[in-house]
Amino acid sequence: MKRYKNLSRKSGVVAYEVGQRTIVVEFEDGGIYLYNYESAGQDKIERMKQLAEAGRGLSTFIVRHVRDAYAAKLR
16 A cells, blocks of 8 residues: 555545555554445545545545445455
């Protein structure tokens, strides 16, 4: 997984991994969640990918727009 830049220094996200139709997000509490097109929608997944690469806004976006729309809790 790739380390999240966390430019705001306030994010709960620590790492992520981008797939073609997916994003896996690891949070500071150790939870790892898989989000995909089917669970959260293509537009939201693509926005999450952009925010992850930018290193800012991913945690806020998840809380506001996808929250529990994950496909699986991996840990």
